[in-house]
Amino acid sequence: MKLVITPEESGRLDVAAAARIDDLMDRAGYGVQLVAAAMGVAYGDRVIVLCGPGNNGGDGYVAARYLRRRGVDVRAYALAAPRAGTAAERALRATQSAGVAVADWRSEPEAADLIIDGLFGVGFRGAFPEQARAWLDTASPVLAIDVPSGLDAATGSVADAAFTAARTVTFHALKPGHLLGEGPERCGPVTLVDIGLEGGDPALMLCEAEDAPRPARERKAHKWSAGSVVVVGGSPGLTGAPLLTAQAALHGGAGAVTLMCPAELQGVYAAQAPGIMTRGVGRGKHFSAADVDECLAVARRFDVMVVGPGLGLEVGDFVTQLVLRWPGNLLVDADGLNALDGTGALRARQSPAILTPHAGEFRRLTSADPTFGAAEELARRTGSVVLLKGNPTFVAGGDGTWAVTSGGPELASIGTGDVLGGLVAALWARGLDAAVAARSGAYWHGRSGEALATSGTLTAAELASTVGRFAW
Numbered sequence: 405m406k407l408v409i410t411p412e413e414s415g416r417l418d419v420a421a422a423a424r425i426d427d428l429m430d431r432a433g434y435g436v437q438l439v440a441a442a443m444g445v446a447y448g449d450r451v452i453v454l455c456g457p458g459n460n461g462g463d464g465y466v467a468a469r470y471l472r473r474r475g476v477d478v479r480a481y482a483l484a485a486p487r488a489g490t491a492a493e494r495a496l497r498a499t500q501s502a503g504v505a506v507a508d509w510r511s512e513p514e515a516a517d518l519i520i521d522g523l524f525g526v527g528f529r530g531a532f533p534e535q536a537r538a539w540l541d542t543a544s545p546v547l548a549i550d551v552p553s554g555l556d557a558a559t560g561s562v563a564d565a566a567f568t569a570a571r572t573v574t575f576h577a578l579k580p581g582h583l584l585g586e587g588p589e590r591c592g593p594v595t596l597v598d599i600g601l602e603g604g605d606p607a608l609m610l611c612e613a614e615d616a617p618r619p620a621r622e623r624k625a626h627k628w629s630a631g632s633v634v635v636v637g638g639s640p641g642l643t644g645a646p647l648l649t650a651q652a653a654l655h656g657g658a659g660a661v662t663l664m665c666p667a668e669l670q671g672v673y674a675a676q677a678p679g680i681m682t683r684g685v686g687r688g689k690h691f692s693a694a695d696v697d698e699c700l701a702v703a704r705r706f707d708v709m710v711v712g713p714g715l716g717l718e719v720g721d722f723v724t725q726l727v728l729r730w731p732g733n734l735l736v737d738a739d740g741l742n743a744l745d746g747t748g749a750l751r752a753r754q755s756p757a758i759l760t761p762h763a764g765e766f767r768r769l770t771s772a773d774p775t776f777g778a779a780e781e782l783a784r785r786t787g788s789v790v791l792l793k794g795n796p797t798f799v800a801g802g803d804g805t806w807a808v809t810s811g812g813p814e815l816a817s818i819g820t821g822d823v824l825g826g827l828v829a830a831l832w833a834r835g836l837d838a839a840v841a842a843r844s845g846a847y848w849h850g851r852s853g854e855a856l857a858t859s860g861t862l863t864a865a866e867l868a869s870t871v872g873r874f875a876w
């Protein structure tokens with residue numbers, strides 16, 4: 405797990421640190437030059453360090469001093485002088501004393517083996533300085549300190565202009581801007597350097613493999629004790645979605661999976677997936693009160709119900725009744741979310757629920773933009789775990805809010821969200837709690853996509869079976 409803290413929290417930690425600001429700056433600059441060396445900078449190479457007037461510039465001056473010790477031909481350009489008596493001003497003086505050439509600002513960029521961007525860091529707001537704009541077009545690789553200058557470290561947005569770095573080095577914890585908006589494209593790979601700060605109240609936690617458990621089966625397990633999932637979905641023209649969900653649940657380790665679908669589709673599913681049990685209920689998109697009763701009676705034996713994949717429109721009352729009356733673990737996806745008239749039925753539930761909207765479904769359900777803050781609010785209002793699909797994916801509710809960055813554009817293929825719902829349901833049925841199952845499923849779903857993308861174009865059908873490689 406990596407913490408993701410806001411720029412304000414980062415500043416608070418700097419002020420509260422036991423170490424002197426000069427020592428923190430020295431450690432930061434030392435870390436920057438180590439990353440520069442890892443990028444290939446060596447004896448005799450030419451490096452230009454662009455320094456602003458604040459602590460970000462101070463980090464740049466320290467990095468320049470350490471690079472000179474390595475025999476690097478390093479020069480610093482000062483956009484503006486640090487304020488007298490500050491740690492940045494002391495770093496500037498120490499760097500000059502070490503023999504590093506520190507020159508007044510040069511508006512025309514020079515070629516170099518590496519440009520180090522130490523202009524603004526996490527505190528940047530407003531317009532990018534006119535006199536520095538030409539450097540944005542440099543053909544030299546850029547190493548950014550904290551965030552590329554011009555990028556909002558809180559949101560990942562660029563209001564005016566910003567550097568695009570080959571790599572970014574940041575300290576103690578990631579910032580939201582590394583993960584959101586244009587951040588991933590602007591930052592490149594982000595290296596995290598420990599400079600001796602402690603703690604911090606995270607805005608997010610970044611999910612890594614160790615945060616995404618996968619339960620083992622006991623030696624005496626049988627199909628009903630290993631975790632069971634019932635998928636309620638399907639309609640004429642939308643037959644694929646619930647089948648992908650059910651297959652992913654089976655490959656995701658559930659011992660028993662049943663697909664409840666309109667009666668006329670039962671034979672279709674039985675022929676395509678002999679390992680999945682089927683049960684017909686209703687016809688087309690028409691479900692009666694008796695159909696609701698039958699669903700609930702059949703589902704009573706199962707650990708998790710998934711409702712929504714491929715159900716189609718005009719099934720609102722059917723879905724609402726299942727949401728209200730099903731007493732067990734419930735995952736609501738796709739048309740299940742679209743069928744709900746607001747969040748009232750979800751708020752009325754007494755048992756756990758996981759909601760898995762993509763951006764459009766989230767906007768329709770909440771009338772809010774799909775941000776991690778809005779996902780937290782939906783989780784709070786409904787008592788549910790919210791898995792907001794995207795890049796990154798956010799999981800809110802339970803033990804805090806997590807960002808999941810595994811997977812990428814290879815998952816932009818129809819049906820991959822249905823596979824995610826099945827994998828999450830399987831992990832939930834296997835014994836994880838709702839929040840952990842959601843983030844673990846999202847993480848390994850992404851890893852499965854990455855694995856498939858190495859050998860060609862990803863399809864949801866392939867993904868539904870590939871998740872089995874990552875389910876244990």
